[in-house]
Amino acid sequence: MNNNNIFIEKLRSAGLRPTKQRIKICKVLFDRKKTFHFTINYLKTLLQKKTDQKISQATVYNTINALTKKGHLKEISINCEKNYFDTNISSHHHFFNESTQELIDIDDSDIGKINIKKPLTGKKIKSIEILVKVANSN
Amino acid sequence: MNNNNIFIEKLRSAGLRPTKQRIKICKVLFDRKKTFHFTINYLKTLLQKKTDQKISQATVYNTINALTKKGHLKEISINCEKNYFDTNISSHHHFFNESTQELIDIDDSDIGKINIKKPLTGKKIKSIEILVKVANSN
DNA sequence: ACTCTAATTTAGAATCATTATAAATTAATA
């Protein structure tokens, strides 16, 4: 089976040439049922496993940065210990499980309305991000 | 005037020996009216300006990390572009002005109650952090 | 006050993630 055309379209729509490296990266990122959270490091490992020819790390960085810039990925950071990316680009929030270092989506609709009582005047809100840090209760 | 005793107490209460380097750092951090947001880099610059003898960067990092670990500082990260620290350790949130890279406190009481409709079972919430990214509206 | 020891400071090296460089390769258009 071949989803490549979907990825080619995705890349083209973002103004990126569909090279074989980028298509492979898209396959790892987007060819899955559930949304995917990853660090660049983990992605590099996955690519090495799933790929015959190696993809240089410069290409991985360039491609991920380009996809992020075009809005196909979302960047999330947890106190800079690790920089995660998320294939779920809808407006949503996160649990971060400190016990496992795992990141879990919280749907926007699963959080009640955020009421900012004193907005900054003369500024436009670009985004509201909530990070709920949790740990195993024991 | 001399607030040093206050800083010495603060350091001791955190189990840190009040060395002259640490006291100088405390002075820069805590001897102010308003809360203070800073990057390590900015702090190093300030210390260099306000100090006769230079403090090595290893000491700056060690001290800031120790104070953070003991809860005298709070760490905030904005997509890892920059890692900020905040002398305001009360439960609160932040505006981040993308136009100026400036970080502004939002008091906990200036945000309405956060309603997490589907909490994670078996996990304890450690913290909830809201980051409101804004930009100059023009 | 003096001695001793463990904590601390320090310069510099090491590490890690990320970005820049510049030459070789490739996609896509004519």
Next chain:
DNA sequence: TATTAATTTATAATGATTCTAAATTAGAGT
């Protein structure tokens, strides 16, 4: 197919942070 602009690549450079090991210092005990 030829051309050229984009892309990939290995490698070097950068920047932030941590490590190391030697020199210094704080503070407890004498």
